[in-house]
Amino acid sequence: MYKVDTHVHTSESSPCASISGAEVARRYHKLGYTSFVVTDHIHESFFTRPSTTKSAPTSDMWDAFVDEFLKGYNAAKIAGDKLGINVILGAEIRFKGINSDFLLYGLDEDFLRKNKYLHEMCPTEFAAKFGNDLLIIQAHPFRDYNERKFIRIAHGIEVFNGHPRHNNHNDLARDYRDRNPTLYALCGSDAHDDGDEGRAVMYSTVPLKDSYGLKNALVSGNIALYP
Numbered sequence: 001m002y003k004v005d006t007h008v009h010t011s012e013s014s015p016c017a018s019i020s021g022a023e024v025a026r027r028y029h030k031l032g033y034t035s036f037v038v039t040d041h042i043h044e045s046f047f048t049r050p051s052t053t054k055s056a057p058t059s060d061m062w063d064a065f066v067d068e069f070l071k072g073y074n075a076a077k078i079a080g081d082k083l084g085i086n087v088i089l090g091a092e093i094r095f096k097g098i099n100s101d102f103l104l105y106g107l108d109e110d111f112l113r114k115n116k117y118l119h120e121m122c123p124t125e126f127a128a129k130f131g132n133d134l135l136i137i138q139a140h141p142f143r144d145y146n147e148r149k150f151i152r153i154a155h156g157i158e159v160f161n162g163h164p165r166h167n168n169h170n171d172l173a174r175d176y177r178d179r180n181p182t183l184y185a186l187c188g189s190d191a192h193d194d195g196d197e198g199r200a201v202m203y204s205t206v207p208l209k210d211s212y213g214l215k216n217a218l219v220s221g222n223i224a225l226y227p
Contacts, residue, residue, distance in 0.1 A: 001203040001227045002034040004214070006090070007103060007139065007158070007188025008197070010072025013040035017192040021075030021087075024197065028085055031198040035086035035208045038073040039103055039188075042093040042119050062116040070109060089211045092139060095123045100147045102154060103137040103186070106215035127153035135215045137186055141176070142169035156184025156218075159225070162199030163190035184218055187225055203227045 009017035010024055019027070021038065028036045073089050080087035091104040091112075096119055111133075112118075118126065127136060131153070138154040140146060140161040151157070159177050161168040177185050189199040204223045208214045217223045 001205065002207055003032060003201050004088075004204055004208055004223070005033060005036040005189050005191070005198065005200060006105075006186050006202060006214075007039050007092070007161070007200070008036050008191045009040055009092075010038055010076060012075055013038075013069050013072035014192070015046060016041070017072075019191070019194065019197070021072040021077075022079035024072075024191070025076045025079035025083060025085060025087060027197045029080070029083040033085060033198070033201070035088055035204075035214075037088040037090040037105070037188075037211075037214065038076055039090040039092045040069055040072050042069065042091050044094070044096050044119055063113065066109070066112050069112070086207070086209050088208060088214050090214075093119055095126065095150075096120050098123060098147060098150060099145055100141070100150055101139040103139050103158070103188075105135040105137070105211050105218065107134060107211050123150040123153050131155075135184070135218060137184065139188075140166065140168045140173070140190065142172040143167065144169075154183070156186055158188055159185045160187035160200055161190050162188065162196065163192070164196065164199070185225060186218075 010021040011017045011019055077087040092101050094101050136154050137156045138151050139158050141148055141157045144167050159174045160170045177183050187200040191197045202223050204217055206217055206222050
């Protein structure tokens with residue numbers, strides 16, 4: 001069985017995180033994981049980080065945002081390749097005006113550059129356009145401030161989120177999924193800071209080398225919560 005963490009952040013690309021991509025790779029390798037997913041934020045409040053301009057968004061600003069978004073992943077990937085741990089690209093998106101976060105799997109840099117300002121789309125519009133290509137998972141759906149009115153756009157939910165500084169109500173998430181068994185069930189550490197890494201694990205029967213492989217493994221049932 002191959003150990004994977006599906007929800008990890010880096011300090012280069014998520015302002016709320018404090019561990020660099022390279023250090024994250026070292027820690028997950030030391031913990032015996034064979035892969036982990038960098039799910040840095042695509043979020044309205046983070047969008048201005050790559051640029052100091054207050055002017056209307058342009059395609060150049062989007063490219064700058066993607067450059068910044070990929071910094072943590074790229075740093076983790078370089079370190080992971082040297083260590084022999086697979087670093088996978090994902091994302092955690094929050095749509096404008098919505099207090100819910102969705103994990104995205106089955107994407108690459110080309111997808112991000114071609115599809116600008118994803119976070120400004122209506123969630124329903126986003127799911128209609130990309131739902132057949134991406135795997136959309138609602139992160140920590142029962143965290144205190146989260147909304148669930150758009151849970152219908154998701155292919156699955158996190159039934160366990162390991163972030164230790166939020167009340168995630170994982171028991172409610174597990175119960176919700178039990179009552180909706182067609183949803184994919186994921187667990188992730190939601191690692192941001194020192195000590196967060198390795199708080200969750202999923203087990204794959206196949207090696208996971210990229211975001212498409214992860215998506216396909218989840219869809220085909222080759223990843224489970226328990227070994």
